[in-house]
Amino acid sequence: MSWNLEVIEKSLVNEFIGRPLYYYPEIGSTNDEAFRLGIAGAPEGTVVIADSQTKGKGRLQRLWHSPPGSNIYTSILFRPNFAPDQAPRISIAAGVAVAEILSQYCPGLVQLKWPNDVLLNNKKLCGILAQIKTSANSIDFVVLGIGINVNIDYNQLPCEIQSIATSLAIETGREIGRMELIISLYENIAKWYKELMQSGFDTIKGKWLNFAPMISQNVQVMFRDELVRGKALGLDDDGSLIISTVNNGTVKVSAGDATIIKES
Ligand code: BT5
Numbered sequence: 001m002s003w004n005l006e007v008i009e010k011s012l013v014n015e016f017i018g019r020p021l022y023y024y025p026e027i028g029s030t031n032d033e034a035f036r037l038g039i040a041g042a043p044e045g046t047v048v049i050a051d052s053q054t055k056g057k058g059r060l061q062r063l064w065h066s067p068p069g070s071n072i073y074t075s076i077l078f079r080p081n082f083a084p085d086q087a088p089r090i091s092i093a094a095g096v097a098v099a100e101i102l103s104q105y106c107p108g109l110v111q112l113k114w115p116n117d118v119l120l121n122n123k124k125l126c127g128i129l130a131q132i133k134t135s136a137n138s139i140d141f142v143v144l145g146i147g148i149n150v151n152i153d154y155n156q157l158p159c160e161i162q163s164i165a166t167s168l169a170i171e172t173g174r175e176i177g178r179m180e181l182i183i184s185l186y187e188n189i190a191k192w193y194k195e196l197m198q199s200g201f202d203t204i205k206g207k208w209l210n211f212a213p214m215i216s217q218n219v220q221v222m223f224r225d226e227l228v229r230g231k232a233l234g235l236d237d238d239g240s241l242i243i244s245t246v247n248n249g250t251v252k253v254s255a256g257d258a259t260i261i262k263e264s
Contacts, residue, residue: 002069003051004179011183014190016045017076024048026068028055031131031145034075038133038141046077047186056147058127059116059255060224065158070151071167072182076189078142080197084134088239088254089204090142091116091130093196096207097188098126098146104184105168105176112211114232114241114258118148123166125149146185150176205235214260219243223256232258 005023012018020042027033030048032055037046050073056064066073078090095112102118102125103110111119118126129145149167157165168176196204209215220229221241230245240252 003049005049007179008049008183012186014187016043017186017190017193018047019043019045021047021049024050026050026052026054029053029057029145030073030075031057031129031143034077034143034145035131035133038077038143042077044077044079044141048075049073049182057129057145059129064127064129064147065161065165066147067152067156070149070153070156070169072146072148072150072178072185074182075143075145076186078144078193080139080142082139083137084132084139085238087130087132087139087142088115089196089201089237090144090193091128092201092208092235092239093192093204094128094130094144094146094189096204096211097192098128098148098185099211100207101181101185101188102126102148102168105181106171109171110211111213112208114212114214114235115239115255120166120168120171124161124164125166125168125171144189148181148185150178150181201237205237208235214258218261218263219258220261221253221256221258223253226256228253228256229261 027050030050034048052068053066053073056066058064098118099110099112116128117124126148131143133140151169152167154170214232219232230243233242233244236242236252240254244250
């Protein structure tokens with residue numbers, strides 16, 4: 001089913017996400033476009049949706065496979081009034097919002113992997129990429145990019161990610177309405193962002209931990225060429241992962257790729 005902006009606009013009841021909303025049949029990256037709009041002064045809540053991306057971005061120059069006609073690629077602009085080091089709270093809140101909505105399609109099977117992956121049956125269903133623009137010691141804006149594999153088939157996934165990626169359609173065996181999904185997603189993100197702004201991080205952190213099997217497990221986190229191993233204890237107030245290591249005591253990791261170490 002193709003996108004219908006008018007329906008999305010009319011269906012949104014929250015006060016700010018999707019006002020305004022920009023749609024592109026094809027774009028380089030919705031994050032790049034939202035970033036450009038942020039610099040041009042676009043208001044909080046501005047949304048970019050694309051049917052396909054030619055340069056969909058992951059972290060660390062990685063690519064996000066973004067073919068047309070099947071998935072969700074969207075970016076939302078936020079202008080939060082907290083310090084830059086608290087910005088990762090927005091990705092964590094978004095992870096909770098996304099996991100809750102995707103759980104409606106596959107109850108009990110959706111998990112969060114620190115920092116930004118949403119997994120279904122241990123395969124990646126969604127990636128979240130937050131990018132921040134700061135000046136002096138304050139946040140100008142945060143662009144929150146979300147890519148969800150909705151209806152893509154196994155055969156449409158590039159070979160190199162077939163064993164690590166999945167989609168809602170692959171797991172449920174049916175086609176899922178992208179419009180309905182994106183509308184409920186924006187509403188839920190608006191709800192959790194409001195919670196973050198008005199009541200702080202505690203409830204969000206608790207919800208996130210409920211979706212995260214990694215906590216209490218032995219994990220390793222790789223960031224560029226640095227490796228940290230230990231037991232994942234929880235999330236800190238800035239969204240970092242707290243790890244108890246053998247040699248260095250308790251450490252906080254703010255970026256990297258985390259995996260649970262399988263005991264043999
Ligand atoms: C992420 O990066 O998971 C963040 C992805 C964010 C994508 C959205 S789409 C809308 C917005 N606009 C953008 O340009 N980006 C955002 P990372 O953790 O670095 O994971 C990237 C890795 O995931 C790749 O190296 C592949 O291994 C894998 N991958 C690539 N495409 C995928 C896909 N469609 N589904 C599952 N895994 C994928």
